[in-house]
C-alpha cells in the first residue's frame with residue numbers, strides 16, 4: 519500500500535493527504551517527526567522535510583508540490599490542476615502563495631498557541647499573538663480577501679490545487695484555537711468554510727486533532 523509520511527498537523531502533509539483523497543487514491547498514513555533528523559529520514563528526503571510519499575514498490579517522492587504534480591500525471595481524473603495554460607499558472611501561483619507566505623503566518627500562530635507554551639512552560643501570550651496577527655495577517659490575507667470568490671472555489675466551479683494549498687495552512691489556525699477572523703476577511707473565510715467542509719478535508723480531522731494533542735502535551739510531533 520502507498521504510504522504518506524509526516525504528522526497530520528503539517529500543512530504540507532495535509533495538502534498531500536487532501537489531494538490523495540480528492541483523487542480517490544488509497545494510502546496509509548505514517549507518523550514521521552520532521553525534527554528528528556535521523557539517518558533513515560535523511561535517506562528518504564535529504565532536505566529533512568515532510569511529507570514524503572512512498573509508492574508500493576518503495577519509490578520515494580518528497581515535497582508536497584512534487585507529490586501533487588506527480589499524482590496529477592499518474593491519476594489525471596479528476597483533474598485538480600486547470601488544463602488551460604494561464605489558469606494552470608495561476609493555480610500554481612496560488613499554491614506557491616499558500617506554501618510560502620500563508621504557511622509562514624499561520625504556522626507561527628500555531629507555534630505560539632500550541633508548541634511554545636509546552637516547551638517554555640509559560641501560558642500562551644495572547645498580547646504577543648494579537649500583535650503578531652495585527653502586524654502580519656493583513657499582508658497575507660488582504661490579497662486573498664480581494665481575490666476570494668463569492669461562490670465556488672478559487673479557480674471557479676472546480677475544487678483543486680489552489681484551494682487545497684490555501685486551506686491547508688488556514689486549518690492550523692483552527693487547530694490553534696484561534697480561527698480566521700471572519701469579520702475582517704469575510705469573503706476569504708466563506709471560501710475557507712466551503713473548502714474545509716469537503717469530505718477530503720474532513721477525512722484528516724481525527725488525525726490532526728490527535729497530533730495536535732501530542733504537540734500540546736509534549737511539544738513534539740507524534741512518533
Ligand SMILES: N[C@@H](CCC(=O)N[C@@H](CS)C(=O)NCC(=O)O)C(=O)O
Nearest residue numbers: 528529530552567568569581582583
Ligand atoms: N516545500 C516543502 C516544505 C515542507 C516543509 O517545510 N515541511 C515541514 C513540516 S510542516 C518540515 O518538514 N519541517 C522540518 C524542517 O524544516 O526541519 C513541501 O512542500 O513539502
